[in-house]
Amino acid sequence: MTEAELSSLPPGTQVITRADAAAFLTDPDRQLYLAPFLQREVTLSAAARELALPLGRVHYWAGRLVQLDLLRVTRAAPRAGRAVRHYTATAPAFFVPFALTAAETVAAQITHDQEVRQRHLSAAHARALGQLPPGHGQLIERMPETDEGLRIRSVPEGAPGTPLLSTWLERPYRHADALALRADLDALAKRYAALPEPDEGDARTYCLRLALAPM
Known part of the structure; x- marks a missing residue:
């Protein structure tokens, strides 16, 4: 990587050079085993x-991470x-160059990554819905707020008070508005990611996915 490319990475980022470590880090089903150890002991x-x-499963994968030089005993x-x-x-963040992945194209890499994560999200969504409510289905409509663009969403979206949301939106934006939307969504995600760790009780792990792309 060039100096300019390296400077765009977070401080302390480790650039991966081993193919086996790259395969681990780009596998959505195995990435989660590294999460508890990032930037803490x-x-x-x-x-x-x-x-x-x-514990036995985590012990196995921790040993694998040590072998890959991604984890160490402090x-x-x-x-x-x-x-x-x-x-x-072994680092606060890791960067896997695309050339080190098994994907033939960037599109193939993104598709594989998102298919796995979307499958997990869809399964969680279905569990939260429980048994399908009467009349459950998909609503396809124009945006009622502006009468522009297409919105697709599941209805009903679960019992009242259920923190569950699934909406797809396609509509035109000016470039400046799209940049502003990206900034707003990013700020919203960071604000909720920074909330204090909840005490035991009704706390559960939630999956949030935000995406924006020009069609």
Whole structure:
């Protein structure tokens, strides 16, 4: 990578050079195992609780991450019996050059990544809906607010008070308005991502997907 390209990455980003590490990091089903260790130090037990996965599975994938030089042991806290190891990612962020991926085109890479994530999101959406409400289906309409563009959404969208949303919108925007929309959506996502970690209780993990592209 050129100096200019490197300067656009977050400070401390590790540029991946190993094909096996690139394959791991670009696999949506395996990326999640790295998440608890980014920019912090945690035990495998804490990581397993965060991921809501069995400790044995997290232990296996942590070992794989160590082999790929994506994870390292920071310290071993003594205790009666076996010491408790703490782990952290080897960098605060990782960059995988496209040339190191298995995809033949950028479109193929994006399609693969989004198909997997969309499948997970769709399954979660269906679980939240539970049994299909009477009259459930898709509503295709013009935007009632402006009478411009096409909106597609599921109706009904679950029981009242259910934090569930699924909407597709296609409509024309001026370039400046599209840039403003992108900034607003980005700011909204960052604001909610920065909320304090909730206490145990009614807290659940939610999936949010924002996307914008010219047609």
